[in-house]
Amino acid sequence: MVGVRHPWRWVGIAAVLVLLAQLVHGFVTNPGWDWPTFGAYFVSATVLKALWVTVQLTLLGTALGFVLGTVLAAMRLSRSSFLRVVSWSYVWAFRSIPLIVQLLFWFNIGYLYQTLQVGVPFGPGLFSVQTNSLFGPMGAAVMGLALHQAAYAAEIIRGGIVSVDAGQLEAAAALGLPRRRQFFKIVLPQAMRSILPNGANEVISLFKGTSIVSVMAIPELFYQVQVIYGRNGRVVPLLMVATVWYIVLTTALSILQHYLERRFGRGSERHRGQSAVHRLRSGLAAIKAKATESAVTGR
Amino acid sequence: MSAASTSQAPMIEIRGVHKSFGELTVLRGIDLRIDPGTVTAIIGPSGSGKSTLLRTINHLEQADAGTVTVAGTLIGYRRRGDRLHQLAERDLLRQRSTIGFVFQDFNLFGHLTVLQNVIEAPLSAQRRKRREVEPLARDLLARVGLADKADEYPRRLSGGQQQRVAIARALALQPAVILFDEPTSALDPELVGEVLEVIAELARSGATLVIVTHEIGFARRIADTVAFMDGGQIVESGPPNSVLDHPQHERTRAFLSKVL
Ligand SMILES: Nc1ncnc2c1ncn2[C@@H]1O[C@H](COP(=O)(O)OP(=O)(O)OP(=O)(O)O)[C@@H](O)[C@H]1O
Numbered sequence: 064m065v066g067v068r069h070p071w072r073w074v075g076i077a078a079v080l081v082l083l084a085q086l087v088h089g090f091v092t093n094p095g096w097d098w099p100t101f102g103a104y105f106v107s108a109t110v111l112k113a114l115w116v117t118v119q120l121t122l123l124g125t126a127l128g129f130v131l132g133t134v135l136a137a138m139r140l141s142r143s144s145f146l147r148v149v150s151w152s153y154v155w156a157f158r159s160i161p162l163i164v165q166l167l168f169w170f171n172i173g174y175l176y177q178t179l180q181v182g183v184p185f186g187p188g189l190f191s192v193q194t195n196s197l198f199g200p201m202g203a204a205v206m207g208l209a210l211h212q213a214a215y216a217a218e219i220i221r222g223g224i225v226s227v228d229a230g231q232l233e234a235a236a237a238l239g240l241p242r243r244r245q246f247f248k249i250v251l252p253q254a255m256r257s258i259l260p261n262g263a264n265e266v267i268s269l270f271k272g273t274s275i276v277s278v279m280a281i282p283e284l285f286y287q288v289q290v291i292y293g294r295n296g297r298v299v300p301l302l303m304v305a306t307v308w309y310i311v312l313t314t315a316l317s318i319l320q321h322y323l324e325r326r327f328g329r330g331s332e333r334h335r336g337q338s339a340v341h342r343l344r345s346g347l348a349a350i351k352a353k354a355t356e357s358a359v360t361g362r
Numbered sequence: 363m364s365a366a367s368t369s370q371a372p373m374i375e376i377r378g379v380h381k382s383f384g385e386l387t388v389l390r391g392i393d394l395r396i397d398p399g400t401v402t403a404i405i406g407p408s409g410s411g412k413s414t415l416l417r418t419i420n421h422l423e424q425a426d427a428g429t430v431t432v433a434g435t436l437i438g439y440r441r442r443g444d445r446l447h448q449l450a451e452r453d454l455l456r457q458r459s460t461i462g463f464v465f466q467d468f469n470l471f472g473h474l475t476v477l478q479n480v481i482e483a484p485l486s487a488q489r490r491k492r493r494e495v496e497p498l499a500r501d502l503l504a505r506v507g508l509a510d511k512a513d514e515y516p517r518r519l520s521g522g523q524q525q526r527v528a529i530a531r532a533l534a535l536q537p538a539v540i541l542f543d544e545p546t547s548a549l550d551p552e553l554v555g556e557v558l559e560v561i562a563e564l565a566r567s568g569a570t571l572v573i574v575t576h577e578i579g580f581a582r583r584i585a586d587t588v589a590f591m592d593g594g595q596i597v598e599s600g601p602p603n604s605v606l607d608h609p610q611h612e613r614t615r616a617f618l619s620k621v622l
Pocket residue numbers: 383386388406407408409410411412413414415
């Protein structure tokens with residue numbers, strides 16, 4: 064059997080392979096990459112501690128952001144026009160302000176309002192706290208990331224909910240399912256199919272976006288790496304330390320995303336989904352089977 | 363088919379129901395009495411308000427005026443003195459769970475298996491026990507000829523199979539009445555028969571059914587009463603052989619001459 068020939072495809076593959084080989088060759092032979100320094104810092108206590116701060120910022124920013132985002136989405140979909148306007152305005156405002164500007168505002172909140180007071184509006188205060196003690200730099204950073212994230216999460220969640228066919232809610236109502244059950248058992252799981260890929264994008268971009276809070280001198284990964292190369296002058300290997308960690312964790316998030324999508328995608332395809340991982344796995348299994356077969360037959 | 367005796371309390375009683383969507387008046391004073399154990403077919407041209415009427419019976423659509431009573435219970439309201447108070451949503455949902463509804467395009471829950479679709483409402487709306495509900499659900503699936511599809515997802519079933527699951531799902535609530543809105547209109551012609559067969563079997567078993575349909579032959583075969591709707595009114599209703607074969611009204615004749 065002779066298939067269609069694709070001579071240009073082979074040229075393309077060859078070109079890419081040559082470029083890749085050059086890249087790898089460069090990594091190995093160019094002393095500028097300074098792999099020993101990379102090795103010395105990659106799992107050093109300082110770097111790991113900074114990585115943990117980055118992870119915390121991501122987790123807290125994501126959790127708070129998506130909780131607030133869910134509330135905002137629910138407001139936007141509510142029957143009350145007041146709530147809809149509030150939600151819309153929030154999203155409009157926080158999508159308009161660059162994250163870094165917003166973060167600097169939170170960082171300097173103590174300059175605007177020295178104390179936070181609980182009491183009668185415009186009347187006497189009951190008790191008050193120093194703003195700066197309530198919002199450490201870490202608190203300000205989490206706050207800024209979460210508020211920013213909420214605006215995007217709200218839109219993603221709303222979009223997901225709206226994408227679920229109205230007939231689903233109607234059937235749930237006709238069956239007399241309790242209101243909460245209609246939302247959490249019927250609508251939300253189906254909305255997750257479109258919320259997940261977009262949400263995962265957001266989490267990943269928030270994870271990398273945490274590097275912005277280095278402007279607030281918070282010892283997260285990128286800030287710490289800058290501190291170190293400021294001291295020893297080895298910029299490139301230390302940037303690589305940060306880069307590789309960002310890649311590793313983004314990969315982990317992508318894998319998590321894959322499994323979550325499969326979990327929520329149940330019933331959405333006519334035939335069992337053949338995901339990339341799936342194909343890779345069955346491909347490997349086939350190779351293994353062939354190998355054992357040839358081993359058995361002694362070829 | 364059971365003979366309808368007028369001395370019986372009606373299963374469904376619709377009185378003076380009016381409904382408008384903005385400027386458009388869709389139902390103009392509907393009165394209908396449906397006896398227990400009977401099959402009522404509602405026919406009529408597109409846009410005449412058939413679906414809207416069916417949806418007001420289980421309060422998916424709220425009437426602007428008039429009342430609906432199912433098995434002696436006023437739907438959607440509570441009577442206090444001579445005034446009607448709207449029911450809280452929770453109570454309305456409880457009422458709905460005694461009325462089965464089968465949609466034109468099935469509306470099965472796509473992320474749940476066939477069995478999960480069938481047991482969902484008995485579990486969460488009626489708070490029944492899983493060990494009691496699951497065997498019942500399997501029996502119902504067997505009854506609609508889908509015993510072997512319990513663990514399949516709806517999207518992998520044919521349209522006819524999906525609609526039969528939807529019927530089993532409605533039956534799982536052990537409803538007093540079942541409402542069908544054009545149950546076969548979304549199906550390929552060769553799949554219509556299997557669904558009509560299931561409905562005919564339900565009719566024989568003595569359930570109270572209200573079916574909006576374009577299948578005039580089917581209506582003739584299983585209905586005790588045929589109601590012809592046009593322009594938001596029931597123009598005439600009666601046994602199939604009078605409404606379908608000897609219609610009294612010009613509009614009925616005009617409609618039947620087009621569809622027969
Ligand atoms: N939610 C709604 N909002 C506005 N108009 C509506 C709504 N639902 C139905 N209508 C209108 O009410 C009229 C009657 O609709 P209905 O669905 O009851 O007709 P039908 O007799 O079931 O027609 P068909 O045979 O095409 O299903 C139509 O003109 C329709 O456009």
